Amino acid sequence: MKIAVSSTAPGAEAQVSPIFGRCNCFVVVDTETQAVASLANPALGASGGAGIQSAQYIVQQGVQAVISGNVGPNAMQVLNAAGVDVYAATGGTVAEVVAALQAGQLEALTGPSVAKDFGKGGPMGGMGGGRGMGGGMGRGRGL
C-alpha cells in the first residue's frame, strides 16, 4: 500500500504536519517495498484552493491512504471522491505514523477535521462542495 503523509520536511524521520493543503512536503511510503519518496507540495504557494490542488496531486501519485494532522473539507472531498482513505495523526515522525496506521492505531477521518480555509461551503449555502461526475463517491477501501 502507498501512503502519503503530510510532513514538515522531506524524509521518513520528518514530523507529520498538522496541516494538509499548505504543508511543506508529502512523504510517500510504499509499505510493500519500504520505498520512501519525498514530494514538494505544488500547492504551497496557491492563492486559494490549496487543499484541492494538493489533494489532486496526491491522488495522481496513486496512493491509497493519507495521514495528516488535519484535512480541510475541500481536500477531504477530493480524497473521498478518489477513494483515498484519510487518517488523523496529531504528532510523530512519518515512519512512526505509518507504523501506527499499519498497527490500526490511527483514527479514520470521514468528515473535515478543520473548517475550510477560504470560500463558501457547508449546509447553509447550498452551493458548497464539488459537483461530482462519473465514478462513485464510495469509500471504505480496506487496508
Place this chain on the structure above:
Amino acid sequence: MKQLVVLGGKGGTGKTTVVAALAQLMATEGRLVLADADVDAPNLGLLLAPEVLYGERFVGGSEAVIDETACIGCGTCQDVCRYDAVLATDGVYTVDAIACEGCAACHYACPAGCIDMEPAESGEWYRSMTRLGDLVHARLFAGQENSGKLVSLVRHQAQVLAQDRDARWVLIDGSPGIGCPVIAAVTGADLALMVAEPTVSGQHDLDRVLGVAAHFRVPAAVVINKGDINPGRSAEIEAYCRERDLPMLGVLPYDDAAMAAMRQGRTVTEASDGPLAQALRGLWAVLKPMLGQ
C-alpha cells in the same frame, strides 16, 4: 493554543481598541501571538509600535502581460476577458493591470502565444515584536486584490509562530465586512468575538457577520461597544443575542479614554483605569474561560 478572532461587521465599531486591550490583559497571563488580519487598514501596529524582525513581499496572484512585438492584433484576448481588462488603442492591445483578475483565459486563448502571466506583488507581510508579544501583520498595496489570500498568510504565519513559541493564544484583529478577508480571518478560529455598535447599521451588520461565523461553524459571542450612546438599541442587541442563545459578554461604555489612548499609542487598559478600561477587564474575565483555559 486557542485562536480568538475579533470582528465587527461594520467598520469603526472599535475592534482594534478591544483587541489591543485584550492583548494587554492576555500578555500579563501568558504568551500570545497577535495577528492583524485587517490588511486593508492595518491599525494594530499603530498602537503597539512593532519592531519589524522579518518582512517579505506578498505575491497575490499573477497578471497578464501582452508582448506587443509578437501580437497579431486578432483581439481574441479582449473577446475572452470577462473583466474588461484588455484595452485596445489603435489596434494595440494592452492589459489594465488593476482590472486583470489573473485568470489566464487570454494566455491560453491567444493564438500567437504572446501573453504571459507574470507574478504580481500586491503587498508585504511582517513578523514583529511588540511590548505585548509577537505580531504578524501585513499591508496590501493600494488597489490590490487578494486580501483574502494575504489574510490566510497572516493567519498561517501567526499559527506557525504560536506553535514555535508555545503560545497560549492567537488573537486576531479582523477586517470589516463579510467578504473574503473576513472569511479568511474567521475560519478555523476557536471563537469569534463580535464588537457591535448600538446603531441601526451596527445591528444590521452584526446579523450578517454572525451569519458568516455560523456558516463556517465558528462559535460566536457578542460585546456591545459605546452602549450608552443609544441604550434602547443596546438593549435590542442584548435581546437579539438572548433569542439566539448567543453569549452576550457585556456592554462597554463610551469613554474619551479610547481616543486619548489611541493618540498616545497605548492600549486603553495601559492608559486608563476609567470605566472603559474596567469594562474591558470584565470582558476578559468572562472571555478567558470560554477559550477553555
Place this chain on the structure above:
Amino acid sequence: MRLVIASGKGGTGKTLVATSLALVAAERATGSDALPALLDADVEAPNVALFVRAEVSETVAVERLVPVVNAALCTHCGRCAEVCQFNAIAALPTQTLVFAELCHGCGSCALQCPAGAITEEPQPMGRVTLGQAAGLRLGEGELQVGEAMATPVIRALKHEAQRRGWDGEALTIIDAPPGTACPVIEALRGADAALLVTEPTPFGLHDLRMAVEVARDVLGLPVGVAINRDDGGDGSVAAYCAQEGLPVLLRLPLEREIAAAYSDGQPLVTALPRYRPTFEAALDALLALAEEARP
C-alpha cells in the same frame, strides 16, 4: 457627474456623509432636472437604506457563471484543472469536481475543454435593489452571506443604474466600501471626484493616506477630504491635507447629538437641520473640484 464617498478605514462616517449630501442634492433638483441618485456600493454592509427609506421598484439578481461538467463527454484529460488559476477544479482519474465557491467565473475551463464537456450555469451571489425616495433615486448592492467576492455586485449595481439612464446629466453619489482593495477600486472607477472621509486620529490619518494612494495616485481622481468627529485634538490630519494640497471640504464636530441621530438611523441633515448649510457648501465644493478636472 459621479461623486464617490470613500474612506480607508471603516466607521469614519461615509454613509452619514453620503446620505446627507444626497438629500441636499435632492432638495436642490428642480422639477426639470433629472433626479439625483444615491448608490450604496458597500455591498458587504449596505446601510444606506436604513437611513433613507425607499420604495423598492425592482430587484435584480446578481449571478456568476460556474462550470458544470458533462460526465458523458468528459475524457478526464485534466485540461480544465490545469488552466484554472484558482484551483476550483480537481481532475481525478474517473471524475472531475468543481468547487463553485472558488470559481471566479472567467470561463477559461469551458473555452479550453477539448471535449466540449463544460458548460456554464448562473448561480446567485447577491442582488441589486432599485427604488425611489423623496426626490432621490436609490440603488443598493447586497452580497449574499458566505460569498467572497464583492466586486461583481458593485459592478452590477453601477451597470443597472447606468442602464436606466440614472447617470446621464444628473448627479450620482456612491457610498463606497471601506478599505483600499479591489471592491473600492470598482466603486471609484469612472468617478469624477472622490470625497475621502476620515477622523482626526492616528488610525484616521494612516488610513486616509492609503485611500489617497488609491483614489488620487492609482486612479488619478480629484480628491477632497471630510474630517468627521473633529474635536480639535489632533491636527495631524489637517497638516497632512495641507502638505499634500488636499482640500478639506467638510468638517463635522465630535458631538453626541450626531452620534445619537446616526444610531437611530436618521440622516444628519434631517435630524439636525443646522448642518444643512455645511453639506450644501461641501456639495458645491466637491462639484467644483470635479468640474475643474474635466477636460
